[in-house]
Amino acid sequence: MAYEIVVLTNMAIAVLFALSLNVITGFCGQVSLGHAAFLGIGAYTSAMLSKSGVPIVITFAPAMGMAALIGLVVGVASLRVRHDFLAITTMGVVFLFTGIVRKQEILGGEIGISGIPAPDFGRVGLLATSLLCVLAYLLFTIWVRRSWAGFAFDSISEDEDTARLLGINVPKFKLFAFVVGTAGAGLAGALYAHQVRFIGPDSFGFVESISVLAMVIVGGIGSIWGVILAAAFLSALPQFFQVIDDYKLLVYGLLLFGAMRFAPEGIDGLLKKIFRRRAVK
């Protein structure tokens, strides 16, 4: 049973992480290749605090705050660049993050931080906490999507220049998306740190940033339910593939390619297609 709980907790954290990127990339249309940096910021903040004796649940707030603060800085910088330039700038952010962490003694440097205290409410408690966090963030993003901000996001991701022309304050909404998204990643990071209880710079690199972006795109850019399904599926994939461990990444890579080649609208698009066909019949 312990094993299933670990797998489920990992899935919940991945879903939260993917939902947070979905706000930036899905809703607001701003590509980020560096989202794992904010997972890392949350994880490090939470780990440092809980190692110095702060109760775990209380570390969630500073973890989110720290990630959102740096997310705001990155957001302000990102206002200057667009499209592919933005993608590469955010990619730079993740390399800067791991590069800086690697060289800081206080953050454990190359070796990372180990011995992060186990949550006092146990493994099941952590799973429940993670699920609660996912639910809260999910409801919040649904609310955002339906609010005025959701419409503004839509118009920015469709056509930024037209949105500007319509008098939408584009920088304000972009920064809002960055803050909401990076805060979510920070929360996921705090949960992650206490789930694995060991973090190092390699846990938050470019590869992790790519895999979370893959979850959002395989799910269907901007679709909340598609992203949840894709994140749950892709994060549990390595467990299914235990049998073919040697070819895990080969299958993962081909799957990404295949999904883009044959179902570029993602899971969301596939589901819609199936339901539409039924409706016609």
Place this chain on the structure above:
Amino acid sequence: MLFFDLCIQGVIQGAIYALIALGLTLVYGLLRILHVAHAALFTLGGYIGVIVTNGSGSFLLALLTSMLIVGVVGMSSYTIIYKPLLNRTPLIALIASIGIFIASEELFRIFFGAYGLSYTNPPLQGQIEILSGVSLSHARILVVVLAIGLLSGVGWLAINTRVGIAARATVIDPEMAASSGINVEMIRFGSFFIGSAFAGAAGVMVSLLNNLVEPTMGAVPSYKALAIIVLGGLGSVRGALVASLALGIIESFGTIYVGHLLDRDSIAFAFLIMVLMVRPQGLLARG
């Protein structure tokens, strides 16, 4: 002498970056796609170089075979990966490309083993003393000579031949080019061939400098080359070359002087972000 050493180191690294980045810039200019799988072609080039040299004993033959095969594989990557996705948002092609890159690293590992291959008898190891106290191996000199030769060759083609003019026209406006009777598809194939062949050459040279090819050797170029073409101004060939050289030199000085604060990759990206904050369109972008 440290200063001089670092400059040389930077120029050599810059030459390798330039060979890799050229293909990426050409592809971006034509298709507006960030071609991450390009780095897999670089690794493939390295493997072919080592295998052919060890088998035949001729490094020149290995270099040429590698460029030819990698060029052809590059062309087929256009047909297989990108052509069906041209009408989608570029993000889709980017993820597909990343998928292929991840899968290819595994394929190299499965076919050639996880520990990499080395030259049984590494060629071009002789040293030349270019200044008192500073000597360079033939291999390192060849990297720079090869890069200058190949890149100026392409530059000459682009400026002086009809094909070159057609290629430049296609980059500026594919539809107008097509309606002027240019075969846009052929230009794309040609660009993929040249860009991939150069990446293959870079792979062979890096395998010679390190005397090692391993499945993961494409990992660093895969993102570093993206940084370079963005730094240069996306799609600008001249910008990419300037950026390659600049990045090579900055990295070699940076690792010595600020290496205790930042590692090599983050120096490159710190520089990238600083440049983009001042010039969001890159160093040498048109308009």
